[in-house]
Amino acid sequence: xxxELSDVTVERDGNDILSHVNWVVQPNxxxxxxxxxxxxxxxxxxxCAGYIHPTTGAAKVLGYELGKTxxxxxxxxxxxxxxxxxALLPADETVFDSVLTSAHGITGRWRERYDEIDYSRAAKxxxxxxxxxxxxxxxxxxxxxxxxxxxxxxxxxxxxxxxxLDEPAAGLDVxxxxxxxxxxxxxxxxxxxxxxxxxxxxxxxxxxNFTHAMLLRNGRVxxxxxxxxxxxxxxxxxxxxxxxxxxxxxxxxxxxxRTPSRGRRARD
Numbered sequence: 001x002x003x004e005l006s007d008v009t010v011e012r013d014g015n016d017i018l019s020h021v022n023w024v025v026q027p028n029x030x031x032x033x034x035x036x037x038x039x040x041x042x043x044x045x046x047x048c049a050g051y052i053h054p055t056t057g058a059a060k061v062l063g064y065e066l067g068k069t070x071x072x073x074x075x076x077x078x079x080x081x082x083x084x085x086x087a088l089l090p091a092d093e094t095v096f097d098s099v100l101t102s103a104h105g106i107t108g109r110w111r112e113r114y115d116e117i118d119y120s121r122a123a124k125x126x127x128x129x130x131x132x133x134x135x136x137x138x139x140x141x142x143x144x145x146x147x148x149x150x151x152x153x154x155x156x157x158x159x160x161x162x163x164x165l166d167e168p169a170a171g172l173d174v175x176x177x178x179x180x181x182x183x184x185x186x187x188x189x190x191x192x193x194x195x196x197x198x199x200x201x202x203x204x205x206x207x208x209n210f211t212h213a214m215l216l217r218n219g220r221v222x223x224x225x226x227x228x229x230x231x232x233x234x235x236x237x238x239x240x241x242x243x244x245x246x247x248x249x250x251x252x253x254x255x256x257x258r259t260p261s262r263g264r265r266a267r268d
Contacts, residue, residue, distance in 0.1 A: 001060070002027055002162050002195040003048055008057035010043055010219075017043045019219045020057070027161075030188045030196040032206050032227060035216035036240050041199045044216070045082070045164050048197065050074045062161050075105055079155030079194070082166035086151050091140030095150055098139055099125055102157035125153040129183070145176030149183075166199045181207045203231055203246060203253035215239035233258075 003025035010018040018040045025031060033041050046052045047059050050071040059066045064074045079102075088107040089098050097109050100122040104112050126135050129149040139147065148168055155163055168184070169177045187193050188209035200206065206213075206227075213230035215222040216239070223235040231253050237244045243258035 001025065002029075002062060003197075004058075004060040005044075005047070005054075006058045006060075008044075008047065008054040008059055010040075010047065010052065011055040016219050018047070018054075021219075021221055023214065023221070023224065025162075025195055025197065027195050028191070029212050030210040031198065032210050032213045032231070033197060033199045033216065034201065034203070034213065034231075034236075034239065035222070036201075038218075039216040039239075040219040041216055042082070042166060043219075045080070045166050045197070045199060048162070049078050049080050049164055072105075076158055077160055078162045078164065079158055079160035080164040080166070081148075081151040081155040081168055082164070083170070085154075086147065089139050089150075092138050094136055094138055095131055095142070096122060096126060096135040098150055099131075099153045099157050102154040105158070121159070122157060125157050128156075129153040143176075144171045145173070145179065148172065148176070148180060152183075160194050162197070163194045164197045164199075167201070168198070169200065169202075169205045177205065181205065185209050203236070203255045206231065206253050208251040217241070 001024055003023060005021050005023040008018055008021045009016055021044065035041050047054060048061055050061060050066060053066045061074060062077050090108045093108060100114060100118060101107060101109060103114060103118045126132055129152060131149055131153060134142065134146060139150065142150065152165065152168065169180055172180060185207035188196055188207055198210065210227055212225065213227040214224040215230060215235055222239040223230050231246060233244055233246045236246050236255065244255050245258050246253060246255045
């Protein structure tokens with residue numbers, strides 16, 4: 001198993017951010033995690049990436065049990081793209097170096113040394129994510145869509161066994177979003193790709209070829225299972241505490257609010 005959360009609770013300042021979460025991710029699965037703001041999505045990803053430990057319960061990631069292992073070793077096996085990681089990238093560093101430094105799990109070149117295999121893999125990731133023409137540009141000069149691709153290339157640089165993408169389409173325009181979705185769909189289809197976990201607020205951002213979904217509400221699992229059974233009107237309405245109509249067509253999901261039916265006006 002890639003991830004195994006058993007009755008995981010994360011408490012902060014006396015409040016449960018996650019509450020009694022159970023979750024298993026297998027190597028060939030591609031998961032979507034959804035829920036409203038404050039539902040606990042990012043906290044759960046931080047647990048899975050080894051950045052925070054459960055207050056109670058047990059979390060095993062790639063065979064490592066948190067609290068009983070060196071998380072520095074675990075983190076070399078996990079690729080993560082998130083706003084928190086992006087904020088750490090030096091604005092004046094080049095695209096190539098930003099991707100390369102992920103080999104050591106750091107942000108910003110210093111005195112570390114790299115092998116030829118590191119340079120080769122960085123070049124491969126840059127080419128795969130259509131960044132070759134930008135590799136000598138500084139991060140601070142890139143568009144939002146270009147920066148998102150750099151973040152994912154960084155996340156894949158370490159050849160991870162688990163790839164976590166926390167809201168990768170946030171801030172993108174329609175063209176950038178559709179380009180990213182197409183790329184993530186191809187990645188999800190690749191049998192050699194790592195287990196994937198995608199966090200998003202919008203069903204329209206779910207790429208084709210994802211297999212499973214979990215919905216969180218107030219830190220608890222509201223629904224979890226095969227994506228075709230979870231990303232539907234009833235489970236989504238319950239998770240987001242609002243009436244929703246969720247539809248699927250052309251390999252994509254769409255959601256809208258359900259307009260309450262209005263009663264006929266009484267005659268005078």
